[in-house]
Amino acid sequence: MKELIEHALNLVSKKGITYADVRIGQRTFEDLTLKNQIAETVKIDESFGVGIRVLKDGSWGFAATHDVTKAGIEKAATQAVAVAEASALTKDEPVFLDKAQKIIDTYRTPTKKDPFSVSLSEKLKMMAKVEKEMRGVKGVTHTTVDFGAYKNHTFFGNTEGSFIEQEIIECGGGMNAVSIKGDEIQMRSFPNSFRGQFKTGGFEIFENMKLSENAQRIAEESVALLSAPQCPVGKKTLILDGNQLALQVHESCGHPIELDRVLGMEASYAGTSFLTTDKLGNYQYGSDKVSIVADATIPGGLGTFGYDDEGTPAQRTQIIKEGNFIGYLSSRETAPVIGQKSNGTARADGWSNIPIVRMTNINLEPGDWDFDDLIADTKDGIFMSTNHEWSIDDRRLNFQFGCEIAWEIKNGKLGKIFKNPNYQDITPRFWGSCDAVCNKDHWQIWGTPNCGKGEPGQVAHVGHGVAPARFRDVEIGVGKW
Amino acid sequence: MVGKEILKELAEYAISASKADQTEVILASDDSNTTRYANNKIHQNISQNTVSVLVRSIILGEKGGKIGIASGNVSTKEGMAKVVKNSNEIAKNQKADPHFVSLNEKKDLKEADSFDQAAADLTVKDKALMVKEILDLAKKEKVNASGIFETVIGEVAIANSKGVFGYHPFSSVTFTSIIHTKTSSGFASKLNWKLERVDIKKIAKMAIQKAKQSQNPIQIEPGRYDVILEEEAVGDLLGYLAYMALGGKHFQEGQSFVAGNLGEKLLSEKVTIWDDPFHPEGMPTPFDLEGHPKTAIPLVERGVVKNVVYDTYFGKKYDQKSTGHYVGSLGLGPIPLNMILMPGKSSVPKMIKNTKKGILVTRFHYTNVHHYKKLNMTGMTKDGTFLIEDGKIKAPIKNLRFTQSVVDALLNIEEIGKDLKLVDSIGTHLVPALKIKDFSFTSVTEH
Numbered sequence: 001m002k003e004l005i006e007h008a009l010n011l012v013s014k015k016g017i018t019y020a021d022v023r024i025g026q027r028t029f030e031d032l033t034l035k036n037q038i039a040e041t042v043k044i045d046e047s048f049g050v051g052i053r054v055l056k057d058g059s060w061g062f063a064a065t066h067d068v069t070k071a072g073i074e075k076a077a078t079q080a081v082a083v084a085e086a087s088a089l090t091k092d093e094p095v096f097l098d099k100a101q102k103i104i105d106t107y108r109t110p111t112k113k114d115p116f117s118v119s120l121s122e123k124l125k126m127m128a129k130v131e132k133e134m135r136g137v138k139g140v141t142h143t144t145v146d147f148g149a150y151k152n153h154t155f156f157g158n159t160e161g162s163f164i165e166q167e168i169i170e171c172g173g174g175m176n177a178v179s180i181k182g183d184e185i186q187m188r189s190f191p192n193s194f195r196g197q198f199k200t201g202g203f204e205i206f207e208n209m210k211l212s213e214n215a216q217r218i219a220e221e222s223v224a225l226l227s228a229p230q231c232p233v234g235k236k237t238l239i240l241d242g243n244q245l246a247l248q249v250h251e252s253c254g255h256p257i258e259l260d261r262v263l264g265m266e267a268s269y270a271g272t273s274f275l276t277t278d279k280l281g282n283y284q285y286g287s288d289k290v291s292i293v294a295d296a297t298i299p300g301g302l303g304t305f306g307y308d309d310e311g312t313p314a315q316r317t318q319i320i321k322e323g324n325f326i327g328y329l330s331s332r333e334t335a336p337v338i339g340q341k342s343n344g345t346a347r348a349d350g351w352s353n354i355p356i357v358r359m360t361n362i363n364l365e366p367g368d369w370d371f372d373d374l375i376a377d378t379k380d381g382i383f384m385s386t387n388h389e390w391s392i393d394d395r396r397l398n399f400q401f402g403c404e405i406a407w408e409i410k411n412g413k414l415g416k417i418f419k420n421p422n423y424q425d426i427t428p429r430f431w432g433s434c435d436a437v438c439n440k441d442h443w444q445i446w447g448t449p450n451c452g453k454g455e456p457g458q459v460a461h462v463g464h465g466v467a468p469a470r471f472r473d474v475e476i477g478v479g480k481w
Numbered sequence: 482m483v484g485k486e487i488l489k490e491l492a493e494y495a496i497s498a499s500k501a502d503q504t505e506v507i508l509a510s511d512d513s514n515t516t517r518y519a520n521n522k523i524h525q526n527i528s529q530n531t532v533s534v535l536v537r538s539i540i541l542g543e544k545g546g547k548i549g550i551a552s553g554n555v556s557t558k559e560g561m562a563k564v565v566k567n568s569n570e571i572a573k574n575q576k577a578d579p580h581f582v583s584l585n586e587k588k589d590l591k592e593a594d595s596f597d598q599a600a601a602d603l604t605v606k607d608k609a610l611m612v613k614e615i616l617d618l619a620k621k622e623k624v625n626a627s628g629i630f631e632t633v634i635g636e637v638a639i640a641n642s643k644g645v646f647g648y649h650p651f652s653s654v655t656f657t658s659i660i661h662t663k664t665s666s667g668f669a670s671k672l673n674w675k676l677e678r679v680d681i682k683k684i685a686k687m688a689i690q691k692a693k694q695s696q697n698p699i700q701i702e703p704g705r706y707d708v709i710l711e712e713e714a715v716g717d718l719l720g721y722l723a724y725m726a727l728g729g730k731h732f733q734e735g736q737s738f739v740a741g742n743l744g745e746k747l748l749s750e751k752v753t754i755w756d757d758p759f760h761p762e763g764m765p766t767p768f769d770l771e772g773h774p775k776t777a778i779p780l781v782e783r784g785v786v787k788n789v790v791y792d793t794y795f796g797k798k799y800d801q802k803s804t805g806h807y808v809g810s811l812g813l814g815p816i817p818l819n820m821i822l823m824p825g826k827s828s829v830p831k832m833i834k835n836t837k838k839g840i841l842v843t844r845f846h847y848t849n850v851h852h853y854k855k856l857n858m859t860g861m862t863k864d865g866t867f868l869i870e871d872g873k874i875k876a877p878i879k880n881l882r883f884t885q886s887v888v889d890a891l892l893n894i895e896e897i898g899k900d901l902k903l904v905d906s907i908g909t910h911l912v913p914a915l916k917i918k919d920f921s922f923t924s925v926t927e928h
Contacts, residue, residue, distance in 0.1 A: 033812055038576070038578050038579075038580070039548075039575055039576045039578065040811050040812055041550070041810070041811065041812045042548065042549060042550060042571050042575050043550040043551065043552065043571070044550075044551045044552070044567050044571060045551070045552040045553065046551075046552070046553045046554075046563075046564075046567075047553065047554050048553075048554065049531070049554060059523065059526075060524070060525060060526060061526055061528075062525075062526065062527045062528065063527075063528040063529075063530070064527075064528070064529045064530065064531075065529075065530040065531075066530065066531050066532050066554045066555075066556065067530070067556075075530075076530070079528050079530075079605075080528070082604075082605055082606070083514075083526045083527075083528050083605050084526070085606070086516070086523070086526060086604075086605040086606045086608070086609035087516075087523040087524075087526040087609060089523075089606070089609045089610060089613055090518070090521075090522045090523045090609060090612060090613045090616050091522050091523070092521070092522055119574070120571060120574040120575070121574050124574075124575075124576060128576075141734075141735060142734060178736075180734075180735040180736065180854075183738075183854055183855070184854070185735070185736060185852070185853055185854045263520075264519050264520050264625065264627065264661075265519050265520070265524055265525075266519075267519050267625075267627040267659055267661060268517065268518075268519060268627040268628045268629055268657060268659050269629075271846070274927075352529050352531060353527070354525060354527055356525075388851065389849040389850055389851050389859070390849060391847045391848065391849045391859045391860055391861065391882070392847055392861075393846065393847070393861045393863075393880060393882075393926045393928075394846050394847075394861070394863055395926075395927075395928060397926050397927055397928075398861065398880075398882055398924060398925070398926035398927075400859050400882060400884070400923075400924070402851045402859075420851065420852060422851060424882070424923065424924050426926070426927070455515055455517050455525075455629050455631070456513070456515050456527060456529070456631070475924070478859075478884050478923050478924070479851070479857060479859070479884035479885075479921065479923060480884075480886070480921060481852070481855075481857070
């Protein structure tokens with residue numbers, strides 16, 4: 001692979017470029033879904049190709065091809081330069097990259113058990129056992145168990161002499177029970193919705209998920225929700241479970257801190273950001289209970305790696321410190337605009353896409369509270385768990401989230417369940433109302449393997465470490481049901 | 482482009498190499514370029530040359546069919562052999578699916594013209610020069626332009642061991658324009674397979690006008706309003722209707738509002754929806770991804786939901802005929818991807834004139850579904866939202882969040898526009914503007 005990368009770099013270097021990088025990638029994805037006792041999806045996908053990115057005349061060009069031969073690379077290299085020359089017809093300020101270290105290194109996700117070495121029949125057997133346990137609950141309509149494993153093996157080289165080989169392995173899955181009666185449809189998922197929980201690591205992640213231990217409960221809750229009362233309406237104290245809070249952090253913090261968004265580079269699709277550069281260092285994003293970091297080094301996160309897709313080492317950056325906004329996610333192109341160096345968050349969805357600023361693991365730092373004490377301390381509130389749907393405006397201010405289930409909190413105790421719970425707020429007001437975060441005993445890292453951004457569209461796998469937290473006076477129960 | 486003969490040869494090779502009882506191969510290739518601009522310059526420019534192959538192998542037995550699926554991005558016989566082997570291996574170790582009867586049988590396939598040589602001949606330099614004109618216009622108007630000019634030149638071939646073979650080349654041209662001023666934004670776009678139908682200057686001018694009209698928005702209280710949805714907003718909602726309600730899988734599994742109610746009047750009698758894959762203003766598509774011929778099919782007629790769509794697997798499972806709607810995944814189920822909501826006689830200016838108090842919406846942003854059966858949805862307005870009073874646009878307004886059942890919205894239609902726009906939203910659908918009464922906006926944002 002090194003020889004092919006060097007061949008590409010040599011070719012483009014003769015064409016007047018000021019910088020180039022090349023990524024050859026091999027990706028494998030195993031996707032299993034067992035639904036109502038049928039193995040509905042049993043699929044392996046493999047992808048192999050090369051992407052060449054060049055900077056010429058102050059503008060970017062990129063070409064990717066599946067044809068990883070010398071001839072294919074020559075064609076792509078020529079195309080990448082032609083694309084840059086075309087882009088340069090409209091340039092005003094040239095693209096400027098910050099200085100980077102030359103890196104020669106390898107990185108591999110630590111795993112105990114390679115998920116691809118476990119036989120299909122063993123995986124299906126485990127999944128079938130869990131599905132059967134859910135199916136045994138009277139009243140449940142559809143039961144699904146999902147499994148996924150990813151392997152992303154990339155070779156990176158650039159005109160600054162870096163050469164990095166990385167192999168990122170991810171694994172995960174989950175279960176879902178759907179109950180339908182008349183016009184009502186309710187669902188419960190564990191450990192998370194939308195196919196489950198994913199982390200970097202091996203098959204041990206799926207094995208240790210405690211699916212069997214929770215199968216009956218999840219199915220029973222989906223049935224119980226059919227006849228549960230509708231979530232009440234009004235301003236309430238809200239406690240969010242970790243699996244929902246992870247997505248809250250993702251949408252209302254992770255995205256607005258992407259510096260390319262802030263600089264207008266995503267305006268045509270994902271939007272911009274309310275965290276404009278004038279706010280850096282002097283804006284109260286949340287209460288003093290809220291501290292958030294971006295950390296690509298933490299073990300097990302979906303956003304954990306050795307180097308980003310520009311060869312910048314994985315690192316940890318404070319984003320919010322006791323409510324004060326102090327950091328962005330940046331790349332080699334965006335960081336210099338605010339006088340900084342890249343903090344290693346340029347990531348590409350495979351060899352056929354360009355790296356753009358992406359979340360790594362965006363984590364809400366743990367607080368002091370034990371979860372039971374937090375409930376006991378809440379006189380009147382709602383506890384919501386497991387995301388059902390999400391929506392947020394293009395500057396990341398007005399959001400609305402729905403969850404699968406909620407519990408009433410009355411005089412410090414969890415009470416009856418509610419169906420169709422949702423809540424709406426404006427980002428800084430919401431985070432400003434946070435008055436308690438649970439401690440590290442309740443903190444875990446959640447995986448979001450479906451983050452969309454960019455044109456052409458890219459999907460990133462990112463992580464969020466959170467513990468349950470409490471928010472005051474949040475608008476609950478939105479809409480006519 | 483790889484070409485019909487090579488794809489046919491590769492497909493035949495894959496089928497002959499397979500050790501399964503039945504084998505299906507989907508081959509696709511595309512050359513695409515996304516010329517992306519922001520802050521009045523081309524800031525990202527991406528060319529991709531990809532191929533893909535998806536092999537479905539089935540081992541038949543007493544208990545049903547064991548289905549193995551493998552995919553890759555290969556264009557050589559050696560590469561194909563590996564994908565086929567993976568697929569066979571998975572099938573061998575799979576559980577039997579009692580509902581699987583057979584892959585699609587061979588049928589006569591029509592051709593459809595949706596390949597434009599002019600789009601294929603466009604170079605990256607041509608596109609950059611065209612975009613430069615737009616950027617020069619934006620600078621002259623003192624606005625900030627962003628958007629994409631995307632071309633996809635592709636082909637798909639489907640073959641199976643029952644003798645099916647279909648080949649279809651296509652092109653797709655998309656131009657979007659999002660214009661920002663200090664206090665507002667405006668949007669316009671066009672999608673078509675024919676380059677000459679995408680007038681990028683006209684689109685950019687529409688977006689600029691929208692952005693300028695939206696400057697200095699006022700804030701209004703959320704609540705229930707009569708609403709005029711331009712085509713892009715209608716398309717957004719209709720895409721969810723297609724996926725969550727009008728596919729045979731969701732219908733039979735009880736997750737669609739149509740479940741148990743097929744043949745009943747569930748929407749306004751003003752609503753007629755067909756799935757028409759050959760409509761000249763759409764993206765003509767002759768067959769689905771298992772090589773079953775596509776035909777025009779009435780889904781809703783004057784508010785009565787008459788049909789949902791099926792593919793071979795779900796057709797056999799539920800004793801229905803395939804309507805040619807296999808999308809390449811049993812998980813997603815069959816989906817109508819070429820709908821047309823029949824136009825009416827009105828127009829957006831006429832709807833405004835007929836509105837005492839209401840809101841004009843250019844498009845929605847970040848829509849999502851809260852209740853699958855009721856199709857309760859939420860999302861934000863974006864890029865041009867206006868208050869209408871006494872038949873005129875009174876003022877631009879800050880964006881609102883809606884929380885609304887799509888089914889209820891389609892029961893409350895007052896007027897339907899006469900012009901159709903092709904919108905990309907879980908399929909590519911031809912939709913008119915709609916005036917809907919009593920639409921629920923539940924909160925407001927700061928811009």
